[in-house]
Amino acid sequence: MDVFGLLGNPVGHSLSPPMHEAAYDELGFDARYVTFEPEPGDLAAAIDGAAALGITGLNVTIPFKQDALEFVEPDDLAARIGAVNTIDFADASAEQPTGYNTDAAGALRALREHEVTIENAAVVVVGAGGAGRAISFALSDAGADVAIANRTESTAHDLAADVPGATGHDLADDTLDSLLAQADVLVNATSVGMEDDATPVPAGALHGELVVMDAVYRPLETRLLRDAAAVGARTVDGAWMLLYQGVEAFELWTGRDAPVDEMNGALRSRL
Numbered sequence: 001m002d003v004f005g006l007l008g009n010p011v012g013h014s015l016s017p018p019m020h021e022a023a024y025d026e027l028g029f030d031a032r033y034v035t036f037e038p039e040p041g042d043l044a045a046a047i048d049g050a051a052a053l054g055i056t057g058l059n060v061t062i063p064f065k066q067d068a069l070e071f072v073e074p075d076d077l078a079a080r081i082g083a084v085n086t087i088d089f090a091d092a093s094a095e096q097p098t099g100y101n102t103d104a105a106g107a108l109r110a111l112r113e114h115e116v117t118i119e120n121a122a123v124v125v126v127g128a129g130g131a132g133r134a135i136s137f138a139l140s141d142a143g144a145d146v147a148i149a150n151r152t153e154s155t156a157h158d159l160a161a162d163v164p165g166a167t168g169h170d171l172a173d174d175t176l177d178s179l180l181a182q183a184d185v186l187v188n189a190t191s192v193g194m195e196d197d198a199t200p201v202p203a204g205a206l207h208g209e210l211v212v213m214d215a216v217y218r219p220l221e222t223r224l225l226r227d228a229a230a231v232g233a234r235t236v237d238g239a240w241m242l243l244y245q246g247v248e249a250f251e252l253w254t255g256r257d258a259p260v261d262e263m264n265g266a267l268r269s270r271l
């Protein structure tokens with residue numbers, strides 16, 4: 001039996017186990033997906049232990065995505081983002097397992113699967129934390145012009161300095177309106193909208209030519225997405241990014257095409 005899992009703390013509400021196990025069921029894999037909650041100081045021991053136990057692959061979530069970088073050989077994208085969310089133990093002879101960032105690939109694929117053109121698109125990413133970093137690198141690598149707006153302006157500038165061609169902005173600044181007026185795509189990578197019915201972007205700054213993707217997936221229909229739909233913008237909810245980061249991880253670990261519909265069904269039935 002193959003064992004996959006998730007390292008995080010807390011991981012109690014994770015949707016990854018049912019999403020991945022739906023894929024194993026569909027393809028007839030003898031596999032399980034287990035959640036692990038090590039103490040923050042035990043991350044190195046947890047990754048070493050997983051390798052020793054023959055675990056096939058791990059996802060990594062808060063608070064370990066950045067710290068895990070030290071204990072894996074990251075691919076180029078994960079190294080530039082500075083965080084990993086997927087570890088592959090397939091090469092048992094390697095000194096360290098391989099680390100990937102499928103949040104980045106997942107965000108890109110979520111947009112592409114919705115037939116959004118990224119090449120030469122003007123994209124505004126709101127938020128410059130972990131999700132904002134992954135999304136900004138992914139979309140820039142795919143050929144978008146990325147503008148990053150963040151509540152803490154200095155973090156937006158720091159991220160923009162790392163992402164080729166990107167610009168950094170204050171979320172509260174008037175320039176957000178003019179950036180959005182010219183934009184093709186808006187991505188919310190802040191946590192605003194998760195706890196309360198708030199939005200990081202005033203409804204008046206949205207327009208019908210935008211595609212608006214939210215990284216927040218609880219609730220699925222955030223105020224930002226409602227506001228966007230009301231002005232005729234196309235919307236992509238946060239479950240798509242969550243789905244495709246899982247799909248990308250599954251495909252890295254197994255080398256097989258993921259059964260996307262079954263994984264999506266397992267995810268959405270729980271949201």
Ligand code: NAP
Binds near residue numbers: 103127189215238245
């Ligand atoms: P993070 O590293 O803690 O970053 C949080 C971001 O939100 C920062 O940019 C922060 O700005 C901003 N923010 C927080 N409260 C704000 C407020 N009241 N007003 C304006 N900005 C605010 O978190 P993260 O890991 O990037 O996650 C961000 C969101 O993305 C979460 O809701 C998470 O669940 C979601 N997410 C979804 C997926 C998916 O697959 N769908 C994957 C990863 C994350 P400051 O820098 O000013 O603090």
